[in-house]
Amino acid sequence: MNRIWVFCEQRDNVLQPVALELMGAARSLAAQSEGTVGALLLGSGVSPLAQELIACGADTVYVVDDEKLAHYTTEAYAQAICQMVREENPASLLFGATSIGRDLAPRISARLRTGLTADCTKLEIDEQGSLFMTRPAFGGNLFATIICPNSRPQMSTVRPGVMPKPVRDDSRQGEIVPVTVAWQTEKLCVRVVEETKESQSVENIEEAKLLVSCGRGVKNTEPAFELAKKMKGTVSSSRALVDAGIMEQPRQVGQTGKTVRPQAYLAFGISGAIQHLAGMEESEYIVAINTDKNAPIFKIANLGIVADAAAVMKELNKLLEEA
Amino acid sequence: MKIIVCIKQVPNTTEIKIDPVTNTLKRDGVPSIINPDDKTAIEAALRLKETNGATVTVISMGPPQAEKALREALAMGADEAFLITDRAFGGSDTLATSTIIAGAIEKLGADLVLCGRQAIDGDTAQVGPQIAEHLGIPQITYAADLSCEGNCIRVKRQFEDRYQILEADMPCLVTVLATMEKPRYMNVWDIVAQDEKEIGKITFADLTLDPARIGLNGSPTKVKSTATKQFDKTIETLELDPAEAAKTIVAALQKRHLL
Numbered sequence: 400m401n402r403i404w405v406f407c408e409q410r411d412n413v414l415q416p417v418a419l420e421l422m423g424a425a426r427s428l429a430a431q432s433e434g435t436v437g438a439l440l441l442g443s444g445v446s447p448l449a450q451e452l453i454a455c456g457a458d459t460v461y462v463v464d465d466e467k468l469a470h471y472t473t474e475a476y477a478q479a480i481c482q483m484v485r486e487e488n489p490a491s492l493l494f495g496a497t498s499i500g501r502d503l504a505p506r507i508s509a510r511l512r513t514g515l516t517a518d519c520t521k522l523e524i525d526e527q528g529s530l531f532m533t534r535p536a537f538g539g540n541l542f543a544t545i546i547c548p549n550s551r552p553q554m555s556t557v558r559p560g561v562m563p564k565p566v567r568d569d570s571r572q573g574e575i576v577p578v579t580v581a582w583q584t585e586k587l588c589v590r591v592v593e594e595t596k597e598s599q600s601v602e603n604i605e606e607a608k609l610l611v612s613c614g615r616g617v618k619n620t621e622p623a624f625e626l627a628k629k630m631k632g633t634v635s636s637s638r639a640l641v642d643a644g645i646m647e648q649p650r651q652v653g654q655t656g657k658t659v660r661p662q663a664y665l666a667f668g669i670s671g672a673i674q675h676l677a678g679m680e681e682s683e684y685i686v687a688i689n690t691d692k693n694a695p696i697f698k699i700a701n702l703g704i705v706a707d708a709a710a711v712m713k714e715l716n717k718l719l720e721e722a
Numbered sequence: 723m724k725i726i727v728c729i730k731q732v733p734n735t736t737e738i739k740i741d742p743v744t745n746t747l748k749r750d751g752v753p754s755i756i757n758p759d760d761k762t763a764i765e766a767a768l769r770l771k772e773t774n775g776a777t778v779t780v781i782s783m784g785p786p787q788a789e790k791a792l793r794e795a796l797a798m799g800a801d802e803a804f805l806i807t808d809r810a811f812g813g814s815d816t817l818a819t820s821t822i823i824a825g826a827i828e829k830l831g832a833d834l835v836l837c838g839r840q841a842i843d844g845d846t847a848q849v850g851p852q853i854a855e856h857l858g859i860p861q862i863t864y865a866a867d868l869s870c871e872g873n874c875i876r877v878k879r880q881f882e883d884r885y886q887i888l889e890a891d892m893p894c895l896v897t898v899l900a901t902m903e904k905p906r907y908m909n910v911w912d913i914v915a916q917d918e919k920e921i922g923k924i925t926f927a928d929l930t931l932d933p934a935r936i937g938l939n940g941s942p943t944k945v946k947s948t949a950t951k952q953f954d955k956t957i958e959t960l961e962l963d964p965a966e967a968a969k970t971i972v973a974a975l976q977k978r979h980l981l
Contacts, residue, residue, distance in 0.1 A: 410883065470886070473851070473861055498881045502863045505848035508817060509855035512935075514942030515816065517846035531946065537735050537843055543948045550942040589860045589894075592876075593887040609980060630981060663980045665971070684978055686971055692959060702974050703959035706967045714968035 401434035401528035417495030423565030426456035443469035453573035496556035514547035607633035616668015653678035668708030671696025729760035759838025796916035797908035813938030820852030
């Protein structure tokens with residue numbers, strides 16, 4: 400039985416966007432390999448979320464609803480997942496490549512002695528259910544396709560924002576299976592002294608429909624914020640302006656920043672280093688404005704304009720003021 | 723307290739370019755450095771040595787050239803360094819690599835193992851947690867701050883939207899973020915002193931490892947193929963004055979109902 404499982408990350412009992420993205424990805428992989436989709440839902444008081452996972456593509460939701468899982472800790476989550484894997488032998492096990500998934504998945508892979516591929520941006524499958532996991536390496540300069548031929552489950556963490564979210568279908572049917580864990584309590588020895596949510600200091604660029612993105616060619620970022628407001632969008636940035644201390648890190652797009660796929664991505668004065676392109680090339684409509692007509696950003700833009708980015712921004716602000 | 727710091731020598735990936743003709747990585751002339759997160763782990767260990775008293779051992783698995791990275795760690799103030807090297811280790815994926823490094827740590831003995839969060843060439847962040855699992859000790863990853871009191875390690879563990887303050891008794895393993903501390907420079911005295919020091923070698927023969935779990939054959943993951951980025955979008959690039967450009971952009975966005 401080709402079971403494709405997804406660890407469905409929740410925080411404060413809210414399913415994370417990457418959990419739903421992975422449900423969509425798993426659904427499509429299952430369709431190509433006569434597989435079924437299993438969702439692993441872990442936490443305390445999380446049972447009400449199971450129905451949403453069925454609507455998003457799960458055939459079976461395995462629910463571990465336990466106070467020991469109220470705060471994320473590596474060992475408790477690893478014990479619960481390893482127990483389920485050993486009972487049901489899934490062929491594939493996917494995690495979001497978040498700071499939780501990238502902590503948890505390697506611990507589990509070592510315990511199960513199986514292969515794990517980090518931070519994938521593309522997943523393919525053959526009819527037998529073998530995964531082809533593609534990931535960037537060497538700072539996004541190279542893409543490697545990894546296979547895990549002889550051990551199961553094949554494990555992978557998948558970069559958030561890369562897979563499209565599935566269309567929710569509330570009429571879908573699925574099974575909800577409550578799971579009780581036989582805890583090895585003596586191993587649960589990391590103590591959570593405090594957990595503090597940090598207020599988001601800047602808007603989340605991953606959620607934006609339109610991004611006004613600034614690179615080295617934009618010296619003054621104030622007009623960008625003005626333009627973003629007029630266009631009902633958000634300001635993002637290339638690494639250059641973050642390194643220069645002009646933009647905040649959470650706005651950074653690219654290999655070492657965030658992956659975004661807005662409906663419109665306006666690149667002002669961004670040359671388009673490969674590391675930057677890795678974070679935005681899936682955007683639906685890309686406009687690039689740059690003085691250098693050979694800039695790599697023009698290779699992936701839908702509309703490329705050779706002009707001074709700051710001057711065009713000023714004109715846009717003027718034009719939208721009048722409108 | 724005995725601290726082992728695991729470091730990796732990596733090419734400075736920000737300087738890697740693609741050869742436009744052969745479409746392969748141009749690695750010639752790209753300098754090798756200590757992976758940035760790992761260098762911070764060395765700094766964190768040296769600070770614990772200053773505040774709490776400790777011996778700091780730095781280890782690295784890699785080819786003989788990786789000795790240069792270990793020499794730099796000694797020049798920063800580490801007490802001793804070991805290179806884990808053997809042809810039998812070649813082709814190891816993260817699981818096989820972590821098996822070998824865990825074997826070396828077991829042999830050397832440690833209260834606290836420090837690693838960088840991830841290396842800039844592979845970007846996996848997997849080897850640290852996998853070492854901890856092989857050793858059967860707790861892990862704390864994404865450390866933004868680290869202190870030690872008695873036998874207890876206290877860590878500020880960073881998430882995207884929050885942090886946790888975590889405590890664990892030693893032995894344990896912590897992976898640190900480069901932003902935690904600014905690594906110190908090598909100092910003159912330690913540069914001179916490291917010249918006198920031997921870098922220990924740890925080979926397959928020194929460790930009790932199952933040959934079926936190391937190297938290429940002991941690696942569950944295989945690289946099937948690699949590719950550099952291909953672009954296939956062909957578009958028109960327009961040369962326009964700023965006012966015309968603004969009108970064109972607004973028209974294009976409106977046409978797609980994006981404005």
